[in-house]
Each structure stands twice: as C-alpha cells, then as structure tokens.
Amino acid sequence: MSYRLEGLRILIVDDNAHIRQLLRTILHAVGIHSIDAVEDGVAGFESFCRLEYDIVFTDFEMEPISGLDLVDMIRTSRKSPNPYVPVIMISSYSDEERVQRARDRGVTEFLAKPFTVDVLMARLQSVIEEPRPFVKTDSYFGPDRRRKQDPRYSGPERRKTQLEKVDVSVRDLSAQQRNALEESRANVAKIAGD
Amino acid sequence: MAQNGSENGAYQLITPPNLLKAKVSAGDGGGIDPDLIKQAESVIDSMSGEFAESVGHEIARLMKLALDLAEDMAQAEKVMKKVRSVGHELRGQGATYDYPLISDVAASLFRYTERLYSHVELSADVLRAHADAMRAVIKNDVRGDGGAVGADLVQSLEALVDRMSG
Numbered sequence: 001m002s003y004r005l006e007g008l009r010i011l012i013v014d015d016n017a018h019i020r021q022l023l024r025t026i027l028h029a030v031g032i033h034s035i036d037a038v039e040d041g042v043a044g045f046e047s048f049c050r051l052e053y054d055i056v057f058t059d060f061e062m063e064p065i066s067g068l069d070l071v072d073m074i075r076t077s078r079k080s081p082n083p084y085v086p087v088i089m090i091s092s093y094s095d096e097e098r099v100q101r102a103r104d105r106g107v108t109e110f111l112a113k114p115f116t117v118d119v120l121m122a123r124l125q126s127v128i129e130e131p132r133p134f135v136k137t138d139s140y141f142g143p144d145r146r147r148k149q150d151p152r153y154s155g156p157e158r159r160k161t162q163l164e165k166v167d168v169s170v171r172d173l174s175a176q177q178r179n180a181l182e183e184s185r186a187n188v189a190k191i192a193g194d
Numbered sequence: 195m196a197q198n199g200s201e202n203g204a205y206q207l208i209t210p211p212n213l214l215k216a217k218v219s220a221g222d223g224g225g226i227d228p229d230l231i232k233q234a235e236s237v238i239d240s241m242s243g244e245f246a247e248s249v250g251h252e253i254a255r256l257m258k259l260a261l262d263l264a265e266d267m268a269q270a271e272k273v274m275k276k277v278r279s280v281g282h283e284l285r286g287q288g289a290t291y292d293y294p295l296i297s298d299v300a301a302s303l304f305r306y307t308e309r310l311y312s313h314v315e316l317s318a319d320v321l322r323a324h325a326d327a328m329r330a331v332i333k334n335d336v337r338g339d340g341g342a343v344g345a346d347l348v349q350s351l352e353a354l355v356d357r358m359s360g
Contacts, residue, residue, distance in 0.1 A: 002225055113290075114285070117231060118231070128212075144207070169292055173341055181340060184329075184347055
C-alpha cells in the first residue's frame with residue numbers, strides 16, 4: 001500500500017522563487033498540501049520554530065544566512081524544536097567539497113539541480129525509509145555521515161551514485177533539429193578559429 | 195567511525211523512532227504512489243512551454259548583454275554579473291523540463307564566468323555562441339540529450355571556454 005503523504009508538513013527555504021514554486025508544484029502533485037515556502041534562512045528558522053515540520057528543503061547559498069547556517073541552527077540551537085528533522089539541501093553546486101561541507105553541518109540528503117521528479121521522489125523515499133541515526137560528538141551533531149551500504153556501489157566513485165545525474169531522455173532528432181545544432185556547432189568553430 | 199572532535203573518539207549514536215514513516219505508512223510495504231509520480235511528471239511536462247518561453251527571454255537578454263559589451267567594455271563588470279546569474283539559473287532548471295541541453299550549455303556559460311580571472315576578459319563572442327546554442331535548442335524544441343550532435347555542440351562550447359579563459 002502506498003504512502004499517505006497528505007499528513008506531512010514541508011518547509012521550503014530558497015531565495016529562488018522559481019525553485020520554491022517548482023518544489024511546491026511537485027510535492028502538491030504527489031499529495032502533500034501543507035507546504036510553507038520562505039525566501040531566506042532567517043525567515044526559515046522562524047517558521048521552523050513556530051510550526052512542526054516533517055521535512056525541510058533548503059538552498060545552499062542564500063543571504064543573509066546560508067543554508068548551511070540554517071542547518072546548523074536546526075541541529076544545534078536551543079530554540080530548535082526538532083534537531084532530528086530530515087533536511088534535504090538543494091543546490092546547483094554538487095562538487096564533492098560542497099557536499100562534504102553540507103554533510104559536516106548536518107544535512108541529511110543532497111539534491112543537485114537540475115532535478116527530475118524521479119530523483120526528488122527518491123530523496124523523499126530515502127528520508128522516510130532509511131533515516132540515518134544521529135551522531136553526537138564534541139564537534140558534531142547530525143545524521144551519521146558514514147557511508148551506508150549502497151547496493152549500487154561497485155567502485156571508488158560511489159559518491160556519484162548519491163548525486164546521480166538526471167536521467168535524460170534519449171530522443172531521435174529530426175533533420176531540422178540536427179541541422180540547427182550542427183549550424184550552432186559550426187558557429188562555435190568559427191569563433192574558436194577552427 | 196567518521197570524523198569526531200573528542201580525543202578518545204567517544205561519540206553517542208542516537209536512533210530516534212521513525213515517526214515520519216509511521217505518519218505516512220499503513221505498516222505494510224509503502225512507497226510513493228506511482229500514479230501520483232506520473233501525475234507530477236505530467237504537471238512538470240505541462241510547464242515546459244512556460245520554461246521554453248523564459249529561456250527565450252534569457253537568450254534575448256544574453257544577446258543584448260553581448261551587444262552592450264561589444265559597444266562599451268566599461269560595461270564588462272555589470273555584464274559579467276548578469277551573465278553569471280543567467281548561467282546559474284538555467285543550468286539548474288533545463289533538465290527538469292526535459293531540456294538537458296539547456297542545462298549543459300548554461301553550465302558551460304556559468305563555468306566561463308568562473309574561469310575568467312577578471313571581467314575585463316569577458317568576450318561578447320563567447321556570450322553569443324552560448325546564446326546561439328540555446329536558441330537552436332529552444333527554437334527547434336530539442337528535448338532529451340540531443341544525441342551525438344548535442345554532445346558535440348556542448349563539448350565545442352566547453353573547449354571554447356577553455357580556450358578563452360583560465
């Protein structure tokens with residue numbers, strides 16, 4: 001039997017109006033209707049302290065406080081009503097250094113842009129089905145950062161499976177489409193002096 | 195054990211109850227309803243026209259920025275910021291609406307702005323090349339990965355960026 005998602009309350013914190021709307025649209029379409037979206041981390045933490053949220057989506061780079069600072073506050077502030085809440089960080093930057101920084105501040109999952117409905121749903125399912133235990137040390141409080149057993153793992157580039165590139169559709173090009181792209185390619189060659 | 199700050203490696207492992215699952219699941223099996231996922235995909239698909247229109251506006255914007263730059267190099271710093279913003283926005287959206295080539299071309303444009311040592315090196319030709327590539331994609335509604343031709347176009351832009359920057 002499928003999940004009943006209508007009881008969930010989601011908080012979206014992103015300074016990009018389009019992303020807020022996109023996430024809201026997708027989540028609404030799968031049955032989640034209690035969605036609050038704010039445009040900065042300060043408003044985000046205020047909302048978070050006011051209402052009970054089941055999942056938080058946050059952008060990486062924002063002003064006046066970054067998504068990492070927001071996660072820090074959620075995890076460690078005395079005002080935080082739920083330091084265990086799953087936090088999914090969204091970003092166009094998906095280099096290993098940034099992902100590691102996010103993990104070290106207590107992010108639960110990372111969602112690289114551009115994302116598809118499929119990948120977003122996979123992240124949602126992951127926080128529901130495979131919640132990480134939390135680790136508390138002198139310098140860290142947050143989800144366990146140790147690599148979990150990933151059946152898709154088959155080599156050293158394991159992290160890439162966690163940030164899978166969007167599955168793009170493969171379609172045959174029409175002659176017109178092919179010509180247009182080739183013309184553009186020729187234009188680039190001309191500029192490059194090839 | 196992953197990094198920790200205590201000298202003797204002490205840590206506490208806490209496993210909170212999975213209240214989230216309890217909230218959404220009737221207990222047996224689970225998973226997000228595939229029909230609802232299809233519904234969500236269909237909604238996104240219906241928004242792709244709107245996205246294509248917005249890309250059209252951004253292409254026009256890029257061409258105008260290239261023109262401004264060509265006419266007056268003193269505009270370079272202002273132009274660079276705007277180009278960077280366009281690149282960042284579009285790279286993060288294209289593939290969501292089944293225009294992955296838009297994401298790839300925009301990523302190349304964004305990378306160009308990151309690689310430049312200074313805005314004074316900004317080239318109107320490079321901006322135009324990227325705008326032109328995006329126009330070819332949107333005007334001809336090239337969805338999906340564009341095959342070998344699409345890959346070749348993206349690689350050529352990346353090579354151009356390498357040549358003109360860094």
